[in-house]
Amino acid sequence: MxxxxxxxxxxxxxxxxxxxxxxxxxxxxxxxxxxxxxxxxxxxxxxxxxxxxxxxxxxxxxxxxxxxxxxxxxxxxxxxxxxxxxxxxxxxxxxxxxxxxxxxxxxxxxxxxxxxxxxxxxxxxxxxxxxxxxxxxxxxxxxxxxxxxxxxxxxxxxxxxxxxxxxxxxxxxxxxxxxxTASMGVALTSCTVPAAGKPTFQIGPDEMEMGVGIHGEPGRRRVKLASADDIAAELTGAILKDLSLKAGQEVILLVNGFGGTPLMELYLMVNSVRKILGDHGLKVARFLTGPYVTSLEMAGCSVTVTAADAATLALWDAPVHTPALRWGV
Amino acid sequence: MxxxxxxxxxxxxxxxxxxxxxxxxxxxxxxxxxxxxxxxxxxxxxxxxxxxxxxxxxxxxxxxxxxxxxxxxxxxxxxxxxxxxxxxxxxxxxxxxxxxxxxxxxxxxxxxxxxxxxxxxxxxxxxxxxxxxxxxxxxxxxxxxxxxxxxxxxxxxxxxxxxxxxxxxxxxxxxxxxxxTASMGVALTSCTVPAAGKPTFQIGPDEMEMGVGIHGEPGRRRVKLASADDIAAELTGAILKDLSLKAGQEVILLVNGFGGTPLMELYLMVNSVRKILGDHGLKVARFLTGPYVTSLEMAGCSVTVTAADAATLALWDAPVHTPALRWGV
Structure with missing residues (x-):
């Protein structure tokens, strides 16, 4: 460790x-x-x-x-x-x-x-x-x-x-x-809980855990690593199936890193996901990208979509002054 | 990869x-x-x-x-x-x-x-x-x-x-x-440049690269992994030797993650470094902690110290509105 x-x-x-x-x-x-x-x-x-x-x-x-x-x-x-x-x-x-x-x-x-x-x-x-x-x-x-x-x-x-x-x-x-709000994530590597001293789960060099939890707990299935576009399609597809949004709906998009994935890859995922949302007639009104809800050093990311009307967006935009999220002040 | x-x-x-x-x-x-x-x-x-x-x-x-x-x-x-x-x-x-x-x-x-x-x-x-x-x-x-x-x-x-x-x-x-301003970093793992497809350097499971560069290039020496306090002492010691600050000096402290190290560990490093700076009579006037200057997914961190007078601190505090750093607006 x-x-x-x-x-x-x-x-x-x-x-x-x-x-x-x-x-x-x-x-x-x-x-x-x-x-x-x-x-x-x-x-x-x-x-x-x-x-x-x-x-x-x-x-x-x-x-x-x-x-x-x-x-x-x-x-x-x-x-x-x-x-x-x-x-x-x-x-x-x-x-x-x-x-x-x-x-x-x-x-x-x-x-x-x-x-x-x-x-x-x-x-x-x-x-x-x-x-x-x-x-x-x-x-x-x-x-x-x-x-x-x-x-x-x-x-x-x-x-x-x-x-x-x-x-x-x-x-x-x-x-x-x-x-x-609906989310789904994918892990490329495990995290290691300090007290355990070894990785929470074993995963092959060409595998990913689709639907992983934020403690490294199992998701839907263990599959071969796919392209960012394919991963984005599966995550976003599951989210949209759950939310059942109408075309024209405004959404907040959070592409969240689990701790071990570089920002460069997260923005690449943003690019993949926003295209899919656009294809469904949805408008990404606000973006947030970064390691905000992490799983120690796990590599991977999650996608979160929140349907938001004007009142909700106004609350999202309202001033916030915290260690990790800050705007308007 | x-x-x-x-x-x-x-x-x-x-x-x-x-x-x-x-x-x-x-x-x-x-x-x-x-x-x-x-x-x-x-x-x-x-x-x-x-x-x-x-x-x-x-x-x-x-x-x-x-x-x-x-x-x-x-x-x-x-x-x-x-x-x-x-x-x-x-x-x-x-x-x-x-x-x-x-x-x-x-x-x-x-x-x-x-x-x-x-x-x-x-x-x-x-x-x-x-x-x-x-x-x-x-x-x-x-x-x-x-x-x-x-x-x-x-x-x-x-x-x-x-x-x-x-x-x-x-x-x-x-x-x-x-x-x-002076900085020094340590790597616990390598990064992998996408076009190369394999880790930039090999490092043992119990080793760290002390003084690593932000491309994974060699530092001062390859040594056994040490405690956070010992790492903080070596990094901060080298920085203070370079800067030759007088007791009472105010400083900006940046504890920077290289991309693969959890925020929890970075704040633990903040705790180690601030004690050392305090022992030298220095006052940490401003803190910044997070993955700001990364090396893809490399695990590790760097410590940066900037000696700052009141005018410099005022410029540090001035409003900034960028994707990664934002305050005052």
Whole structure:
């Protein structure tokens, strides 16, 4: 295992120390290191809290700040955070308007966030993200997995929270954006969880895992490596089948790198996918390209499409000031 | 070779098509695809032009826009662009105040930018970036290599150009920032140039290349993989030896990923490096962390330190609106 680390047991702590030092203008480490929180809470605003296993950086702590999350609870690598983390985060960032939890649909995350939701003594709602159309009921999940579409839910709901929407409005908006969002990914190589010390899965030099999850869990099928155009056609085809969009629909397109794929290849994928979307009469109104929801050093990418009307695009465009996503400020 | 591509011969073209489509609000592909340019030129402003081999994305085209570059000339992967590219870019973006070329110190780039500088029929100056303290006179270079510090030169000089500094002022500022900047990197794995189809260098499962260049060219020595703290000590030690800073000096710290190293590890390196800088009495005034000057999918990172006074920090903080770096707008 080749990683820039000191001690496998301290990776998360040391990385969070570096992260919070580098972004001390935006974020603060919560008490006991249980969570990362927005430095300056906004009184009267519904607090948005997300979290999950680490190893997907910049998700989630990289999206804390003005116009996005108020706190994130990082678990160990690919391991759910615990209910006490979410509880501490909620107590720290609730300013009276309640808390919205945004949770990726994995069994461990779901169970622990649900326990926290029952224990926390303030109004709260939960938005479950399950945008991955690749498979149902996979290794860590009942139902569909939550993947890169989580970023889109967090950005759009975060903007609505910042302008003062109520907890009920945000819950409804989050559910609607999740429903309008679909993703699918492909892996060319495995990732290596530090504590395991060896690759999560074996894959041949000419193979790819089509429909891979963001923990390297199995997708639809193991096949021979194909061209970018063919990969784009399969990913985008599955997404469009799920969303059933009409010609003329505007969409947000996220081509997300899993951590080990160069930006040059991601933009090449953007080129392939945008042509397919155009052939279906869809208009890509906004693009986002880069390693935003990663799987450690896994090579590969995912495609996410969100159907967006003018109001949704306005929320996407609203100012955001976080470590990993920033515009308008 | 596992890459998200269609045809090795078309990687650059297809990637640029995706890039310019995704960022059509900021950039435009120049005539004949020879360069990428800022969509809206600013009359009376000195035009900043950079370029070099591709494979280092987001450098350079990702840094085109308000407050940074006016054009970038991408060569094939790890191959210098040609003089006609720089000439076409200069003719397209010069608005009468002249052109400043920002060139990384590699023999091919130097020769071709020099030819363009002699051919272009407007006032022009060249800033040569040679921030890499690892080695002198390496594979593609006479003198020191230009690496991730190029980003810092482009940002600071770009801000000064945006406010209206003259060509002579910008040339002097660029030389000064380059002199105040030092970098060194380490690779844990090789990259694979698409046209070659195999790794640029062989490296054992327990080895690292200390002082590696951004094309995978050799550094100081091949050694056993060390802890993040030990790596940070060697990189930062070499940088501080070069810069000879006094206690109390403010610095900009860039921890740059080469393309295959997760953000989690980069922030862990930030944590190691900031402690060392603190032990030397230096104050990290600004942090930047991420894959900004990459070597395709190479695992590893570089550390860059720039000594910065208040005026330099103000230029660093000035609004920038490019595909890869954005704040204040």
């Amino acid at each position: 080749k990683k820039l680390i000191n001690d496998v047991d301290n990776i998360l702590t040391e990385s969070l120390d570096g992260f919070t030092a580098a972004h001390a203008d935006i974020v603060t480490l919560g008490e006991g290191g249980l969570f990362v929180r927005r430095k300056t809470p906004k009184p009267g605003k519904v607090a948005l809290i997300s979290g999950g296993g680490s190893g997907h950086e910049p998700l989630h702590a990289g999206f804390i700040g003005h116009g996005m999350l108020d706190a994130a609870c990082p678990g160990q690598v690919f391991t759910s955070p615990t209910p006490d983390q979410m509880l501490a985060a909620a107590q720290a960032v609730n300013t009276g308007a309640g808390v919205l939890f945004i949770v990726k649909n994995y069994s461990g995350d779901m169970m622990n966030f649900q326990m926290a939701a029952e224990m926390v003594d303030c109004d709260n709602e939960t938005v479950i993200v399950n945008d991955d159309v690749a498979v149902e009921n996979s290794t860590y999940t009942t139902g569909r997995r939550g993947v890169a579409g989580t970023l889109i839910v967090e950005k759009i709901v975060g903007a609505a929270a910042e302008r003062g929407d109520s907890l009920e409005q945000l819950k409804a908006l989050g559910d609607a954006v999740n429903k309008a | 596992k890459k998200l591509i269609n045809d090795v011969d078309n990687i650059l073209t297809e990637s640029l098509d995706g890039f310019t489509a995704a960022h059509a609000d900021i950039v435009t592909l120049g005539e004949g695809g020879l360069f990428v340019r800022r969509k809206t030129p600013k009359p009376g402003k000195v035009a900043l032009i950079s370029g070099g081999g591709s494979g280092h994305e987001p450098l350079h085209a990702g840094f085109i826009g308000h407050g940074m570059l006016d054009a970038a000339c991408p060569g094939q992967v790890f191959t210098s662009p040609t003089p006609d590219q720089m000439l076409a870019a200069a003719q397209a973006v010069n608005t009468g105040a002249g052109v400043l070329f920002i060139v990384k110190n590699y023999s091919g780039d130097m020769m071709n930018f020099q030819m363009a500088a002699e051919m272009v029929d407007c006032d022009n100056e060249t800033v040569i970036v040679n921030d890499d303290v690892a080695v002198e006179n390496s594979t593609y270079t006479t003198g020191r290599r230009g690496v991730a510090g190029t980003l810092i030169v482009e940002k600071i000089v770009g801000a000064a150009a945006e406010r209206g500094d003259s060509l002579e002022q910008l040339k002097a500022l660029g030389d000064a920032v380059n002199k105040a």
